[in-house]
Amino acid sequence: MPNQILVVEDDEAIAELVEKHLQSAGYRTFRAMSGPAALSEIEANEFALIVLDLGLPGIGGLEVTRRVRVTHSTPILMLTAQAGEQDKVVGLETGADDYLTKPFSTQELVARVRAILRRTEPKTTDVVIESGDLRVDPGSREVQLAGRVVETTGLEFDLLYFLAAHPSKVFSREALMQQVWGDDRVVDERAVDNLISRLRRKLEVDPSDPRRLRTVWGAGYRYEKVDA
Numbered sequence: 001m002p003n004q005i006l007v008v009e010d011d012e013a014i015a016e017l018v019e020k021h022l023q024s025a026g027y028r029t030f031r032a033m034s035g036p037a038a039l040s041e042i043e044a045n046e047f048a049l050i051v052l053d054l055g056l057p058g059i060g061g062l063e064v065t066r067r068v069r070v071t072h073s074t075p076i077l078m079l080t081a082q083a084g085e086q087d088k089v090v091g092l093e094t095g096a097d098d099y100l101t102k103p104f105s106t107q108e109l110v111a112r113v114r115a116i117l118r119r120t121e122p123k124t125t126d127v128v129i130e131s132g133d134l135r136v137d138p139g140s141r142e143v144q145l146a147g148r149v150v151e152t153t154g155l156e157f158d159l160l161y162f163l164a165a166h167p168s169k170v171f172s173r174e175a176l177m178q179q180v181w182g183d184d185r186v187v188d189e190r191a192v193d194n195l196i197s198r199l200r201r202k203l204e205v206d207p208s209d210p211r212r213l214r215t216v217w218g219a220g221y222r223y224e225k226v227d228a
Helices: 012-024 035-044 061-071 085-094 106-120 154-164 173-184 189-203
Strands: 004-008 028-032 049-053 076-080 098-101 129-131 134-137 142-145 148-150 213-216 220-223
Touching (some): 012 049, 035 049, 035 061, 049 061, 049 106, 061 085, 085 189, 154 189, 154 220
Antiparallel strands (some): 134 142, 142 148
């Protein structure tokens, strides 16, 4: 559902605070207090977004993200008590769309939620891209390869669509960060590399020798059209 958000947090006080402010912003919230409970909720309901704490009992937040990404592209906003950059990059590499480090302001939380949902909403004014056996539809935010639907996260879709819309043009990591995350980005260039790596695993016959998503050493990345 477009306004349903799952809050996964084992600290009851934090969970209540997050839910209160999300509800005030017009969202309907569900709560899970552990990793297994979160996975059960995700299988039983359709969510627009998941607010997910890393430090969960039963199954940790990173493992929950990995399992969710097998079958779902639901955006994930990760909450972490770890301030280290590497922890944040690991979260993004696993499949999170954005993260907040505790303690955070509830205003920033709501702003991040809105930004993620705005990025991932269908854009019916954009054109469908068909390149060989690859089809990228911004209206449904669906990617098909040889007629098979390929699950992508919001960030993966945005990066792929932008590159595929400008075939053969080289973009620096900085330019791609601006395009995907915008002015409020909180990541470094490694996050772009991680997105490219994830897309290659999903779209390339041989991810170690990519034909579509090409590295231009010292410059960035470009998309090349590939005949079916």
